[in-house]
Amino acid sequence: MTEEKKDTELIPEEVQGDNGQVEVPELELEDVSWELDSAAEPAAEEVPAPPVPEPEMVEAQEPVEMVEPEPETTQEPEPEPVPEPEPEPAPEPVAESEPELVQDMYADEADADYTDQWGWRILKSSVTPFVFDYNNQKHMVSSRGIEWIEDVSSMGRYFTYLIDYPDSPGMGLLTLSTEAKYADVLARKNLEELGELNTEGVLQVYSKRKLEGGQISVFYEILPRDKHVGLSEVYNSYNHGFVVSDTVSLLYGLLKKQGKGAHAMALHLPGAIILVAGKNGNVHLARRYSLIGDDAQALNEGIFALEQDLVALEKNIGQRISHVDWIEGLTWTLNLARPDVDIPLVPYPLHEFAMDGEQVWSALPSAVSKASLAAAIGPKEELYLRPLEMAEKWMWAVFLALAIVAGVGFYSMQGITEGVRARSQDMKNKMKVAEAEIRSRAVNVEFDDVGPAMQLAKDFSQAALYPPFGELWNYMASIRPAYMRVDGLEFGYGKDGVTIRLEGQVEMDITVAQQGFTKFIENLEQEGFKVVSQEVNLDLEGNYYSLDALWPVKKGE
Numbered sequence: 001m002t003e004e005k006k007d008t009e010l011i012p013e014e015v016q017g018d019n020g021q022v023e024v025p026e027l028e029l030e031d032v033s034w035e036l037d038s039a040a041e042p043a044a045e046e047v048p049a050p051p052v053p054e055p056e057m058v059e060a061q062e063p064v065e066m067v068e069p070e071p072e073t074t075q076e077p078e079p080e081p082v083p084e085p086e087p088e089p090a091p092e093p094v095a096e097s098e099p100e101l102v103q104d105m106y107a108d109e110a111d112a113d114y115t116d117q118w119g120w121r122i123l124k125s126s127v128t129p130f131v132f133d134y135n136n137q138k139h140m141v142s143s144r145g146i147e148w149i150e151d152v153s154s155m156g157r158y159f160t161y162l163i164d165y166p167d168s169p170g171m172g173l174l175t176l177s178t179e180a181k182y183a184d185v186l187a188r189k190n191l192e193e194l195g196e197l198n199t200e201g202v203l204q205v206y207s208k209r210k211l212e213g214g215q216i217s218v219f220y221e222i223l224p225r226d227k228h229v230g231l232s233e234v235y236n237s238y239n240h241g242f243v244v245s246d247t248v249s250l251l252y253g254l255l256k257k258q259g260k261g262a263h264a265m266a267l268h269l270p271g272a273i274i275l276v277a278g279k280n281g282n283v284h285l286a287r288r289y290s291l292i293g294d295d296a297q298a299l300n301e302g303i304f305a306l307e308q309d310l311v312a313l314e315k316n317i318g319q320r321i322s323h324v325d326w327i328e329g330l331t332w333t334l335n336l337a338r339p340d341v342d343i344p345l346v347p348y349p350l351h352e353f354a355m356d357g358e359q360v361w362s363a364l365p366s367a368v369s370k371a372s373l374a375a376a377i378g379p380k381e382e383l384y385l386r387p388l389e390m391a392e393k394w395m396w397a398v399f400l401a402l403a404i405v406a407g408v409g410f411y412s413m414q415g416i417t418e419g420v421r422a423r424s425q426d427m428k429n430k431m432k433v434a435e436a437e438i439r440s441r442a443v444n445v446e447f448d449d450v451g452p453a454m455q456l457a458k459d460f461s462q463a464a465l466y467p468p469f470g471e472l473w474n475y476m477a478s479i480r481p482a483y484m485r486v487d488g489l490e491f492g493y494g495k496d497g498v499t500i501r502l503e504g505q506v507e508m509d510i511t512v513a514q515q516g517f518t519k520f521i522e523n524l525e526q527e528g529f530k531v532v533s534q535e536v537n538l539d540l541e542g543n544y545y546s547l548d549a550l551w552p553v554k555k556g557e
Contacts, residue, residue, distance in 0.1 A: 114338040133163035146355040171221035251276035253371030269329040296337035497552040506543040513543040
């Protein structure tokens with residue numbers, strides 16, 4: 001056996017066979033490794049061949065690693081595979097850091113206070129009383145607080161009636177290819193075809209803006225008929241009168257006051273955000289965002305949606321919006337959520353009130369007093385009388401100032417010397433002369449007004465001879481054929497008679513519409529009407545017409 005090993009040392013790659021020739025033996029990998037181990041240890045006689053006490057471990061290891069198990073045999077009582085479960089403590093640092101992050105997160109939410117970030121400004125000035133109709137409840141807002149009222153009779157003065165229509169069918173902008181005078185009729189038709197306008201809604205057109213290519217942009221809102229008509233009945237029964245504005249017209253009135261540039265007005269109410277934005281007083285975007293809930297998350301989502309729409313609007317109009325005028329309608333806390341947005345929110349000044357024993361804040365008094373009344377939704381007669389009321393206040397202020405000056409002058413003359421008394425007497429004489437001159441002029445002014453007054457009486461007398469509105473309309477309706485649709489009707493009483501303006505459509509084929517319209521004109525003239533002007537616009541989209549007629553009344557008849 002030893003000689004064979006020596007031969008293998010001389011010829012490491014070849015082995016001599018029985019016939020004396022060199023042969024290459026076919027050895028298994030396990031035998032070769034054993035011979036290499038025995039050759040590498042010359043003192044194999046002193047150390048016995050290592051037994052294989054654990055055949056399972058030998059089979060599990062690869063032959064190349066057989067050189068290393070020798071020290072393991074000397075340290076059998078300390079097996080190394082036991083400490084393998086040590087990777088389990090590895091995630092301990094991660095587990096320790098998790099509670100700290102969670103605590104920090106909850107601490108941030110608990111300590112979050114956005115009051116200072118809003119920069120609220122609280123006004124201490126008095127509040128002009130007005131009515132705020134919200135959530136089907138009427139509230140009187142005044143310096144005393146916000147009180148629930150059953151009807152407006154407790155106001156006892158002229159005021160503004162502000163109402164919110166959360167169930168309104170909608171508002172927005174319509175782009176029409178027509179002239180401005182036909183915009184109202186065509187807008188009504190388009191909304192009816194889209195299903196947005198029906199018998200339960202009233203169309204309110206706020207503005208019409210000309211676009212390129214002969215188009216018109218119409219800013220509109222659809223009001224719920226039952227509530228709008230109900231307000232008209234309340235107005236008719238209230239002697240002092242009031243102006244009606246809803247939340248949309250309020251924002252539009254504020255936008256008109258902003259002047260040139262791009263501006264955005266936002267009103268936050270519990271459960272909704274209303275936005276009206278535009279450029280140079282014209283509306284380019286109007287939208288109502290309904291909030292799901294009344295928590296911080298809902299408000300954040302609403303503000304982010306508003307921000308996205310305003311960013312898109314900036315691209316459309318080619319001008320940047322510097323800030324959003326934020327009007328807080330009614331809030332029970334000043335710690336409202338305020339996310340980081342590119343367009344900053346600038347709040348309107350607030351007033352502090354007591355409501356049902358609780359402390360609330362509102363910016364509506366500042367907004368109502370600043371908004372333009374020209375944007376109100378009615379009544380029309382009040383829109384003309386309101387400026388006269390303001391003029392009356394100024395007149396009373398002037399009279400009061402004159403009375404104070406006269407009183408001070410009178411009492412200052414008491415107890416002065418005779419020379420001063422003489423001067424005062426001279427001044428009194430001059431005042432009498434001036435008073436006489438003023439009275440003479442007053443008489444002349446009244447005399448000059450006699451002519452117009454008599455003419456006014458004559459006009460009233462003549463108007464009594466005119467046929468009533470209902471009778472005249474029934475007479476005209478009997479003449480009007482079925483294909484002549486009337487969308488707009490206006491009556492006026494003038495010197496020569498009753499003027500009637502009709503607007504609508506000729507519901508006939510375009511080839512015979514002109515003939516039908518001409519026949520209607522001839523029928524009117526045969527029945528005694530005088531056609532002053534007429535216009536018909538035949539188009540594939542519709543045959544629109546307008547005409548002015550006169551029902552003459554002879555003077556003295």
